[in-house]
Amino acid sequence: MQRRDEKRMVVSRIYTPPGFEVTTIPCDGTRALWKQKSIELFKQKREYDCSPYSFKYEKMDINAIRIQDKPKSQKQLISRDVGQLIDNKRPNGLSSKDILKEDVLNNESFMQRMKNEKQFQSNKLGHTGSGSTDKAQTNGRPHKPGIHERLTNIYERVLVVDNASMAREVVSKLTNQYRHLIHACDTEVAKIEVKEETPIDHGEITCFSIYSGPEADFGNGKSCIWVDVLDGGGRDLLHEFAPFFESPDIKKVWHNYSFDNHVIENYGISVSGFHADTMHMARLWDSSRRINGGYSLEALTGDQKVMRGAEPCYKELIGKVSMKNIFGKKKVKKDGSEGKLTTIAPVEELQREAREPWICYSALDAISTLQLYKSLESQLSKMPWNMDGKPVLKKSMFDFYLEYWQPFGEILVRMETEGMLVDRAYLAVTEKVAKAEQEVAASRFRKWASRYCPDAKYMNVGSDTQLRQLLFGGICNSKDPLVTLPEVKTFKVPNVDKVIEEGKKTPTKFCDIKLCSIRVDLPVETYTASGWPSVSGDALKTLARKISSEYVVNDAAGSQLDDVVFDDSETMTDEDLESKELSVVENEDESGHVGNLRRFQTPEEGIEACHAISSLCELCSIDSLISNFILPLQSSNLSGKSGRVHCSLNINTETGRLSARRPNLQNQPALEKDRYKIRQAFIAAPGNSLIVADYGQLELRVLAHLANCKSMLDAFKAGGDFHSRTAVNMYPHIREAIEKKRVLLEWYPQPGEDKPPVPLLKDAFASERRKAKMLNFSIAYGKTPVGLSRDWKVSVAEAKETVNLWYKERKEVLKWQQARKKEAREDGRVHTLLGRARVFPSLTDASSSLRGHVERAAINTPVQGSAADVAMCAMLEISKNNRLKELGWKLLLQVHDEVILEGPTESAEVAKAKPFGGKNFLKVDLAVDAKCAQNWYSAK
DNA sequence: TAAGATAGCGCC
DNA sequence: AAAGGGCGCTATCTTA
Numbered sequence: 011m012q013r014r015d016e017k018r019m020v021v022s023r024i025y026t027p028p029g030f031e032v033t034t035i036p037c038d039g040t041r042a043l044w045k046q047k048s049i050e051l052f053k054q055k056r057e058y059d060c061s062p063y064s065f066k067y068e069k070m071d072i073n074a075i076r077i078q079d080k081p082k083s084q085k086q087l088i089s090r091d092v093g094q095l096i097d098n099k100r101p102n103g104l105s106s107k108d109i110l111k112e113d114v115l116n117n118e119s120f121m122q123r124m125k126n127e128k129q130f131q132s133n134k135l136g137h138t139g140s141g142s143t144d145k146a147q148t149n150g151r152p153h154k155p156g157i158h159e160r161l162t163n164i165y166e167r168v169l170v171v172d173n174a175s176m177a178r179e180v181v182s183k184l185t186n187q188y189r190h191l192i193h194a195c196d197t198e199v200a201k202i203e204v205k206e207e208t209p210i211d212h213g214e215i216t217c218f219s220i221y222s223g224p225e226a227d228f229g230n231g232k233s234c235i236w237v238d239v240l241d242g243g244g245r246d247l248l249h250e251f252a253p254f255f256e257s258p259d260i261k262k263v264w265h266n267y268s269f270d271n272h273v274i275e276n277y278g279i280s281v282s283g284f285h286a287d288t289m290h291m292a293r294l295w296d297s298s299r300r301i302n303g304g305y306s307l308e309a310l311t312g313d314q315k316v317m318r319g320a321e322p323c324y325k326e327l328i329g330k331v332s333m334k335n336i337f338g339k340k341k342v343k344k345d346g347s348e349g350k351l352t353t354i355a356p357v358e359e360l361q362r363e364a365r366e367p368w369i370c371y372s373a374l375d376a377i378s379t380l381q382l383y384k385s386l387e388s389q390l391s392k393m394p395w396n397m398d399g400k401p402v403l404k405k406s407m408f409d410f411y412l413e414y415w416q417p418f419g420e421i422l423v424r425m426e427t428e429g430m431l432v433d434r435a436y437l438a439v440t441e442k443v444a445k446a447e448q449e450v451a452a453s454r455f456r457k458w459a460s461r462y463c464p465d466a467k468y469m470n471v472g473s474d475t476q477l478r479q480l481l482f483g484g485i486c487n488s489k490d491p492l493v494t495l496p497e498v499k500t501f502k503v504p505n506v507d508k509v510i511e512e513g514k515k516t517p518t519k520f521c522d523i524k525l526c527s528i529r530v531d532l533p534v535e536t537y538t539a540s541g542w543p544s545v546s547g548d549a550l551k552t553l554a555r556k557i558s559s560e561y562v563v564n565d566a567a568g569s570q571l572d573d574v575v576f577d578d579s580e581t582m583t584d585e586d587l588e589s590k591e592l593s594v595v596e597n598e599d600e601s602g603h604v605g606n607l608r609r610f611q612t613p614e615e616g617i618e619a620c621h622a623i624s625s626l627c628e629l630c631s632i633d634s635l636i637s638n639f640i641l642p643l644q645s646s647n648l649s650g651k652s653g654r655v656h657c658s659l660n661i662n663t664e665t666g667r668l669s670a671r672r673p674n675l676q677n678q679p680a681l682e683k684d685r686y687k688i689r690q691a692f693i694a695a696p697g698n699s700l701i702v703a704d705y706g707q708l709e710l711r712v713l714a715h716l717a718n719c720k721s722m723l724d725a726f727k728a729g730g731d732f733h734s735r736t737a738v739n740m741y742p743h744i745r746e747a748i749e750k751k752r753v754l755l756e757w758y759p760q761p762g763e764d765k766p767p768v769p770l771l772k773d774a775f776a777s778e779r780r781k782a783k784m785l786n787f788s789i790a791y792g793k794t795p796v797g798l799s800r801d802w803k804v805s806v807a808e809a810k811e812t813v814n815l816w817y818k819e820r821k822e823v824l825k826w827q828q829a830r831k832k833e834a835r836e837d838g839r840v841h842t843l844l845g846r847a848r849v850f851p852s853l854t855d856a857s858s859s860l861r862g863h864v865e866r867a868a869i870n871t872p873v874q875g876s877a878a879d880v881a882m883c884a885m886l887e888i889s890k891n892n893r894l895k896e897l898g899w900k901l902l903l904q905v906h907d908e909v910i911l912e913g914p915t916e917s918a919e920v921a922k923a924k925p926f927g928g929k930n931f932l933k934v935d936l937a938v939d940a941k942c943a944q945n946w947y948s949a950k
Numbered sequence: 951t952a953a954g955a956t957a958g959c960g961c962c
Numbered sequence: 963a964a965a966g967g968g969c970g971c972t973a974t975c976t977t978a
Contacts, residue, residue, distance in 0.1 A: 350978075351952075473974055474957060538957065546958055634959055637972060665968060667962085674970045677961035709962085791966035800965085859964065870967040874962090878968095906962045906968090 161336070161370040168219075168373045169232040172241075177250035180228055180235055184220070184254045191222045192285060194263045194380035195255075197270045198372050200240075200357040203647070208658070208672060209272035210427065211650035215248060216240040216357050217369075221376035234373045240361050245277060252279045261285035263383045265307045265375070268423050268658060275427065286411070287419050288379055290661055291386040292316065294411055295393075297664050298849045305662070308332045311378040319388035320381050330378035336371050337364065396845045398931060410845060415661070418882055421889050422659040422668070425901050428912070429654030430675065433691045433945075434644050440686045441640045444632050451629035458622035462530075465523035468503050471626065472633055476501055476525055477545045481553075482534070483527025489541030498526045530610060530619070532557070547627050554623040557616050635679065639688050642673050659904070664867075665875040666846050666882075668904055676905045681950055692946035699915040699942050701899070701922050702949035704908035705881070706937035707732055712843070712876045713790050715932040717826035721819040726934045730756040734771045736782035740815040744775050785816045789823065790873045792866030827869045834868035842875035843931055880931070881907060887928030894924050910946065918942045 171177050184193070195218065202213030221234045228235055239248045254260060255274060260283045264270050267287040274281050289305050295316075303309040310316045311329030337360055338352040354360075360368045390408035394401055402409075452471055459466035459480060469476045479499050487493040505521040535552040536544040543549070610616040642648065649655045657670045670676045679688050694700045705711075710732065714722035725735040734755055738744050747753045753774045757766040772779050781802070788798060799809035817824050833840050839849045848871045850864045881904060888894060888901055888909065899913030899921045913921055919942070926938045943949035 470974080475975065540956075544957085548958095631959085634972080638960065638970095642971085663968060667968060669969050671970065674961080677959085677970070679960065680962090683960090788966065791968090793966040794964090796965045798966095862965070863967095866966065867968090874968060877962095908962085 161331070161367055161374070164234075164370040164373055164377070165366055167232055168234045168236045168369055169228045169230075170369060171235055171237040171247070174247065174250060177237065177247050181251055181254050183226075183228060184222070184251075185257060185260065188222050188226050189257070189260050191226060192261045192263055192380070192383070193220050193222045193254075194376045194383060195220050195270065196265065196372070196375035196379060197273055198357055198361075198375075199269075199273050202273075204269075206672070207647040208426075208650065208656040209269050209276075210429070210656040211276060212647075213273050213276070215245075215273055215277070216361050217372055218248075218251075219373045219376035220254075221373070221380050223380060234377055236369050236373045238361070240358060248274075248277055249279070255279050255281050255283075258282040263288065263379060265289055265379045265382070267419060268426060271423050272427065272656075284416070284420050284423075286383055286387075286416060288382045288386060290415050290419055291383070291390065291411055293661060294407060294415060294846065295386055295390055296849060297666070297846075298851075300662075300664070301851070306332075307375065307378055307382065311382050316389075317381065317385045319385035319392075321384065321388075329381070330374055331371065333360075333371065336367055396841065398843055398845075399841070402845070407845070414844065414882065414886070417886055417889075418661070421885055421901065422661070424889075425903065426656050426659055428900050428902050429650060429652070429656035430692050430902050430910075431653065431695050431912075432643050432649070432655050433693045434653070437640055437644050437688075437691050440688070440691075441636065441644075444636050444640060444686055448629055448632040448636070451625040451632065454625040455622050455629060458618055458625075459528070462528035463526045465525055468506060468521075468523050469501070469525060470503055471629060473501075474545045477626070478542055479525045480528060481532060481545065482543045483525070484529070485534070485543060487541040488534075488537045488543075493541075495527075495542065497529075498524050500524050547630055550623050550627050554620045554627075557610070557623075558620045560616065632685075635686060635688070639678060640686070643688075643691060648673050657903075663878075664848055665871050666842060666878040667874060667906060668878070670903075675903055678946075681947065684947070687947050689947035689950075690945050694912050694915075694944055697915060698912050699918040699944060700902075700946060700949050701911045701913070701918065701940055701942045702908060702946065703911075703922075703926060703938055703940035705884075705926070706939060707786075708880065708907040708936070709790055709873050709877045710786055711932060711934045711936060712880065713823065713873050714934050716843070716872055716876065717820075717823040718933070719820050719822040719826075722823070723934055731772065733783035733786060734779055736786055736816070737771065737775060737779045739819045740782055740812075741775070741778050744771065744778060747771075747774070781812055782816070785813065789813075789816065790870060792827075792869050830868045830872060831865045834864055840868050840871050842872055842879050844876070844879040846875060846879070848875065877907065880936070881909075883928060883931070884926045885909060887926070888924070891924055891927070894921055897921055899924075910949075 169180070171180055197218040198216050199209070199213040200216045202209060207213070217236060217238050217240060219234060219236045224233055226233045237247060237251070239245055255262075256279060262281075262283050263286045264284070265288045267284060267289075271281045271284075288307070288310070292299065292305050292310050299305055299309075303313055307330045317329070333354055334352055337354050339354075340350075340352060355363075387408055390411060391406045393407040395405045395407050395410050396402065455471060456467050456469070459469070463480060466480055469480065471477070479495065479501075483495050483499070484497045485495050487495075500522050502520045503523050505517050505519060509521055510517050532553060533556045534543045535549040535556070536546075538544050610619060643655060648657070655673065655675070657675045658672055660669050660671060663669055668676075678684075678692070679686075681689065692700075707726075710722070711726055713719070714726060721739055725732055725739070728735065738748055738755065744753075748755055748771070751768065753769050753771045754766055755771050757770055784798070784801070795806055795810040795813050798813065799806045802809060830840055834850050835853050838852060839847045841847050848867075850868065851860070853861050853864060856864070885901060885904060888911070894911075894913075897913055897917040897920065899911050899917070901909060902912050903910040911921065922940045922942050926936065926940075930936055941949045
């Protein structure tokens with residue numbers, strides 16, 4: 011990042027043809043320098059597909075543009091709903107609400123229910139009542155009277171440990187007499203915002219409980235221990251238990267191990283002896299519980315189907331009860347009546363003031379966890395383990411758990427602990443640049459919009475509703491033509507000009523603006539699910555393109571023309587492909603408008619609209635980069651004391667992939683589209699380097715293996731560019747060209763050669779290769795010819811023809827896919843390579859959209875899930891590798907087909923050769939590309 | 951006021 | 963009628 015005086019920053023802007031991005035290039039040099047930079051930028055962005063480009067050289071002084079008093083103000087003032095989780099603020103007891111990790115789990119299950127309802131909406135509508143059964147299961151029971159009495163029964167079985175001598179006695183029993191038992195543990199933690207903060211270096215343990223099963227007796231027949239570390243002996247008491255927690259031989263079972271591990275390790279105790287995480291076991295047992303109940307301890311132990319594997323001695327006690335059900339109080343409204351909201355007092359307060367029920371609540375967590383473990387162990391043990399379709403001799407899915415997911419669970423926790431080092435200074439600079447560029451774009455758009463609607467000057471350009479109003483006001487809903495968007499609508503926006511309303515003395519924080527339609531007949535590209543025109547970036551770009559094709563023949567008036575020809579490049583993203591396809595100018599213009607709107611009156615008006623809309627796209631994309639990546643990565647909520655960012659890695663997907671949360675490090679902007687090079691902010695510590703290793707076409711290789719497809723296996727065996735080979739297979743004329751040596755499939759420059767003797771396939775038959783590539787990806791997802799025809803802007807018949815070309819040489823794939831659909835229909839489940847199952851709802855009376863979804867999922871899950879299995883095996887190998895361990899290399903992150911390691915620079919080259927060794931279950935070789943660098947951006 | 955709903959966008 | 967699998971996150975708007 012070059013040093014620049016922000017206050018006097020001057021930028022120049024390039025305009026790609028209307029409908030494409032407007033790019034601002036900071037530049038304080040000459041025009042020649044600017045041009046050079048522009049070309050570099052475009053080479054980098056690989057936007058080679060739409061020439062001639064029009065560049066407009068335009069100097070702008072940032073200072074000249076009024077930077078509004080932090081548009082942030084609006085974002086901050088308006089209520090923020092954190093990720094659809096229940097927002098429970100508890101800054102040191104200031105708020106009356108509280109939250110524990112279980113609540114997050116509950117919320118998670120809720121989200122999953124919600125998501126499911128959305129996803130399978132049509133199905134649920136057809137089956138009355140099915141939507142409410144979950145609620146009755148999880149919430150209904152605890153409301154029954156008697157819950158407190160039953161909790162009290164627990165109290166008699168719990169040994170309360172609140173002094174050192176008692177602790178020592180108990181620990182002695184745990185580490186000697188009872189060391190062979192399986193112990194369930196659970197902690198209660200205060201002073202942490204579970205859904206915002208990483209548990210690493212956050213939170214304080216107030217108490218913990220250990221249950222070792224009915225055969226343990228810690229005195230007076232009490233088999234459960236509850237340890238008070240809030241008052242009493244405080245944290246010294248916790249340290250008394252270090253020998254227990256740290257012993258690798260004493261088996262410990264947890265529900266959501268990751269959280270408890272981190273909070274305990276915050277006290278300098280390194281937890282060992284991880285035996286099982288009941289959440290992972292439950293997910294292995296049934297990955298579709300997100301549809302029905304979720305994976306919270308409460309939901310699992312409250313479900314008879316889950317618990318039926320437990321022996322009577324583990325069943326006698328009741329399942330977990332959530333805090334809300336024990337300690338939740340209805341908020342009292344001002345008038346004294348009972349409100350709808352439930353609040354929970356802070357953990358510390360409950361522990362001090364509601365001691366007895368609190369102890370029961372907390373002890374019940376450990377007890378329930380062990381019950382759950384016993385039940386799941388028994389149930390998983392009854393499930394035979396089939397690997398790659400063949401039974402593994404005398405082994406069950408519980409063996410699978412112990413062999414794979416148990417060590418994997420431990421790896422994930424280590425990775426979370428490690429975290430990634432983030433260069434905050436870099437992000438801070440980037441943030442400023444991004445905000446400045448955003449302002450430039452915003453004011454351009456506002457200026458244009460306010461010509462049509464004066465109040466648009468103050469509109470919130472980040473609000474899709476307001477944008478829709480401005481651009482499409484008056485339009486009919488595509489689903490219900492009787493409903494129309496009003497011509498004028500009022501919105502509340504921050505009162506930036508401090509207008510004082512009549513009868514008021516001081517300016518209010520907000521004021522109303524009236525947004526009217528620009529009243530121009532714009533073609534509508536796509537509609538949202540609810541029937542209104544979409545204002546997504548994609549839709550807007552298409553819109554701008556359509557306007558330009560109508561009004562602009564060649565180029566924006568007065569701008570300089572520069573013809574730029576760029577080389578084709580090796581790594582095109584799918585996005586590139588898409589825009590390339592979309593860039594075909596369309597002539598048809600079916601707008602959904604009825605009546606009295608006008609067209610743009612002059613070409614200039616059209617051009618300006620294009621530019622304004624381009625600015626809008628730019629502004630939105632910058633905004634999303636800032637708020638999704640640049641800002642959160644700098645937050646101390648997500649990083650520990652060392653400044654490293656610790657995401658949470660979860661096995662919580664239907665297919666067995668990992669997901670990352672708080673922050674989601676798996677969706678950091680990819681290289682090509684990363685205009686602020688955010689990946690450069692992920693760096694290695696001084697003296698260290700990063701290794702980024704990824705599998706090439708992992709999922710396609712998995713598909714080739716699963717379907718046993720000769721054509722694909724051969725192509726992978728031959729190596730080189732897989733997509734080109736696919737194209738050769740599909741199109742006879744390409745095959746002929748290859749055979750007659752008119753084009754080359756691949757070319758590796760020999761000394762003395764600087765260009766290939768004949769054109770390369772990917773240049774000569776670029777569009778065919780593109781289609782082949784898209785098909786390669788789409789087929790595994792079950793994309794339909796209709797979807798492809800929409801992407802490619804061709805008729806369905808044509809798309810279907812292309813799809814048939816693909817399948818012609820890959821009949822095994824078609825056969826395999828049909829077999830998976832049949833399996834999903836008849837057995838209600840499909841399997842991955844290592845034998846994990848994904849169950850589907852019954853399709854007998856499902857709606858066709860649900861059926862379609864299930865069928866596509868059925869053909870995708872084995873591919874995606876098996877790829878996840880392969881990636882997991884690779885990670886297990888890496889963590890088992892002693893050489894890497896000696897050298898000090900550690901896993902940091904996995905992004906589905908890629909892993910990131912960090913270690914000392916001097917051994918980087920040695921380590922680079924290591925990743926992804928180990929056993930390959932597939933019939934195809936796996937291609938691994940490993941690079942080493944100082945940051946994530948350079949290592950790709 | 952807080953929760954749900956909707957739209958949109960980032961990744962593989 | 964719709965028509966690509968799997969995720970997490972943010973912002974705005976509506977509703978209770």
